Amino acid sequence: xxxxxxxxxxxxxxxxxxxxxxxxxxxxxxxxxxxxxxxxxxxxxxxxxxxxxxxxxxxxxxxxxxxxxxxxxxxxxxxxxxxxxxxxxxxxxxxxxxxxxxxxxxxxxxxxxxxxxxxxxxxxxxxxxxxxxxxxxxxxxxxxxxxxxxxxxxxxxxxxxxxxxxxxxxxxxxxxxxxxxxxxxxxxxx
Amino acid sequence: xxxxxxxxxxxxxxxxxxxxxxxxxxxxxxxxxxxxxxxxxxxxxxxxxxxxxxxxxxxxxxxxxxxxxxxxxxxxxxxxxxxxxxxxxxxxxxxxxxxxxxxxxxxxxxxxxxxxxxxxxxxxxxxxxxxxxxxxxxxxxxxxxxxxxxxxxxxxxxxxxxxxxxxxxxxxxxxxxxxxxxxxxxxxxx
DNA sequence: ACTCTAGCGGAGGCACACCTCCGCTTCAAG
DNA sequence: CTTGAAGCGGAGGTGTGCCTCCGCTAGAGT
Numbered sequence: 001x002x003x004x005x006x007x008x009x010x011x012x013x014x015x016x017x018x019x020x021x022x023x024x025x026x027x028x029x030x031x032x033x034x035x036x037x038x039x040x041x042x043x044x045x046x047x048x049x050x051x052x053x054x055x056x057x058x059x060x061x062x063x064x065x066x067x068x069x070x071x072x073x074x075x076x077x078x079x080x081x082x083x084x085x086x087x088x089x090x091x092x093x094x095x096x097x098x099x100x101x102x103x104x105x106x107x108x109x110x111x112x113x114x115x116x117x118x119x120x121x122x123x124x125x126x127x128x129x130x131x132x133x134x135x136x137x138x139x140x141x142x143x144x145x146x147x148x149x150x151x152x153x154x155x156x157x158x159x160x161x162x163x164x165x166x167x168x169x170x171x172x173x174x175x176x177x178x179x180x181x182x183x184x185x186x187x188x189x190x
Numbered sequence: 191x192x193x194x195x196x197x198x199x200x201x202x203x204x205x206x207x208x209x210x211x212x213x214x215x216x217x218x219x220x221x222x223x224x225x226x227x228x229x230x231x232x233x234x235x236x237x238x239x240x241x242x243x244x245x246x247x248x249x250x251x252x253x254x255x256x257x258x259x260x261x262x263x264x265x266x267x268x269x270x271x272x273x274x275x276x277x278x279x280x281x282x283x284x285x286x287x288x289x290x291x292x293x294x295x296x297x298x299x300x301x302x303x304x305x306x307x308x309x310x311x312x313x314x315x316x317x318x319x320x321x322x323x324x325x326x327x328x329x330x331x332x333x334x335x336x337x338x339x340x341x342x343x344x345x346x347x348x349x350x351x352x353x354x355x356x357x358x359x360x361x362x363x364x365x366x367x368x369x370x371x372x373x374x375x376x377x378x379x380x
Numbered sequence: 381a382c383t384c385t386a387g388c389g390g391a392g393g394c395a396c397a398c399c400t401c402c403g404c405t406t407c408a409a410g
Numbered sequence: 411c412t413t414g415a416a417g418c419g420g421a422g423g424t425g426t427g428c429c430t431c432c433g434c435t436a437g438a439g440t
Binding site for chain 2: 426427428429430431432436437438
């Protein structure tokens, strides 16, 4: 299994020790900020929370998009890795387990909806990676007669992304709603 | 059937002819802006598009929240009205028709997710109105054995709001995904 | 027609985010 | 240890949005 996204984005991490630490701190802070405030979180705030100067942020990530892409690519890579892990489970079980990870790792929830429609090269590569990783899980479930055939994997991802990005009273409600929607994915196969 | 929301908010519309026209233009522009840019659209931009000075906006709606509440309340009122219209249809048909209107009228889609969790008095009143209008449709579908009983109306609204607020490739995809999720709402009742 | 007041609009002060630039710091190679 | 260059940070210029304030305009009642 290959991880093209990692190759496209990863090499920017600097070599010097302090610089690498700053780079990581920035990514962490950015992940949190994007999760909390969406894709237009304040860059100065991110630098502040990372404990570095604003100049350092701009040296590592010349544009907002560069930063966001890096955060996003990290999460996509993680998802690709998980897709391999669940390969041993039963078809439907494998799919839903992966989807649950999808909702967990996509911490940048609010921003993901926009990213799903972004046309840029990197995002396109990310989506393709994700489809390559998760798509087979869905097709396997379809072939096993567990998932309906009148939808595609992209439909499924949008559905889950939409539900995930919404505010719920609590996690239990989110899980309940997600499970119900997934029942719809399975319904006609029964 | 009563419409408490309308009573709470509506009386602010000014009496003088030009003033009333400005008020309406502001609401229209705001509806569009909130739909396009979410709840933190630029107020100066809204005033510009409405063709009035920024001062006029602030006189009518002293805070951003006042403006947003008014737009939101309008849409909720409209939804309440529609709930009455569909009362004659078959239970499941009535519910899904209303939900489709829900996705249409909620033009302020991006912002609705946040509003669904807002604690303020007005938003609470709006939600209650909406629950009062749509809830019976759902309960009727449940009693007819068409909708599953292990979820409540609020779960359903969140599900639909989440899917509606997400970006799709086209309307057909949105409808398809929504229909699949609604299959999940109906699944166990079959 | 006259008036008087509700309503208008936008200039301007404030706050904050974006991004550049450059003198200072610190790593790490020799 | 020395040294040079990679990296740092934040001051400051620019833009944009928020909101107030007040001199002017025009609708509505007489």
